[in-house]
Amino acid sequence: MVLKFKSLIAFLIVFLSACTQVQEPGPDTQVIAIGDSVMAWNGRQGAAVPDVVQEITGLKTRNLSVSGAKFSNLNPEQVAEGYDVRAQYVPGDWEWVLFNGGANDLMGECGCKRCENTLDAMISESGISGSMPAFLRPIAENGHKIMIMGYYNSSERPNSFDACGENFDRLAERQQRFADATPGAYYVDGRKVIDPSDRSHFFIDHVHPSRTGSRLLGELVAAGMISAR
Numbered sequence: 001m002v003l004k005f006k007s008l009i010a011f012l013i014v015f016l017s018a019c020t021q022v023q024e025p026g027p028d029t030q031v032i033a034i035g036d037s038v039m040a041w042n043g044r045q046g047a048a049v050p051d052v053v054q055e056i057t058g059l060k061t062r063n064l065s066v067s068g069a070k071f072s073n074l075n076p077e078q079v080a081e082g083y084d085v086r087a088q089y090v091p092g093d094w095e096w097v098l099f100n101g102g103a104n105d106l107m108g109e110c111g112c113k114r115c116e117n118t119l120d121a122m123i124s125e126s127g128i129s130g131s132m133p134a135f136l137r138p139i140a141e142n143g144h145k146i147m148i149m150g151y152y153n154s155s156e157r158p159n160s161f162d163a164c165g166e167n168f169d170r171l172a173e174r175q176q177r178f179a180d181a182t183p184g185a186y187y188v189d190g191r192k193v194i195d196p197s198d199r200s201h202f203f204i205d206h207v208h209p210s211r212t213g214s215r216l217l218g219e220l221v222a223a224g225m226i227s228a229r
Contacts, residue, residue: 025062025090034088035100037067038151038190038217041208049149049209050098052218057225059095064088070108071101071122072131086135096225097139100149102132102171103164112164119170127177140184145228148175148187149221152194155206188224190217 025032033039033050042048043063054061066082073084082088085101102122109118123130140146150172154161172189179187193216194201194209201213209217 025064025092025094026060028060029062029092030059030094031057031061031096031098032090032092032094033061033063033065033098034085035065035098035149036069036085036104037065037208038103039063039065039098039100039149040067041203042211042214045211047211047214049214049218049221052215053098053222053225056219056222059225061098064090065100068104069101070104072105089135089139094144096145096147098147098149098221099136100151103151103161103168106164106167106171107161112161112167115167119167119174123171123174123178125174127174127179127181132175133178133182136178136185137182140182144184145225146179146182146185147221147225147228148179148185149217150175150187150189150191152190152217153196155199155202156196157199157202157206159206161207186224186228188220190220193217193220 031050031053039049040063043051048063050061050063053059064082066088069083069085069088071085073079075083078084079087085099089097105118105122106112106115121130123132127133136146151168153165153168172191176187179185194213201210201216202208203210
């Protein structure tokens, strides 16, 4: 039964990833969103986090995130298809870059257990060094504002990311420190709006956000962006 459930979830992730409509940013784009499935989810219905951000802020937003993307991906073919969050970034005259990432690295590289090396490589305990600050800092230095959307804890019901809660907490702390130390960078914490005990916040896999969950995250992000303008 467990294997069948995991197989179903894997199929749904691949299927919905393939259905995600990525819109290339145009000259009127003010916000680009890059990241993984938490950012991309519900995009086909026009209800992903960036869609909600556009609705609330009025800023023209393009969602370039890809379900299944790792922050750092060493497979050239996958990089070319957007499965490396850094490769999703497109230089341009954006006001904001909305970013999330790292969960798939933690799951894929260390199974969300004994992840010190993976975490440290992405972002140090101080939040100052690592591949994530090395990617984000130049974007801020070039005059763009960065909004980092932190992860939430997955549902209390059994799911494939059960073991990741502690690592998500540590990643959140480090991303917050990076934002505090970097002019133009901001952080919002997904744990503030997604309740692990509320099934309505989750898709059927108990990991990804439902449309309600995406709206809650989008409202959180939009509020942070509005307060920073």
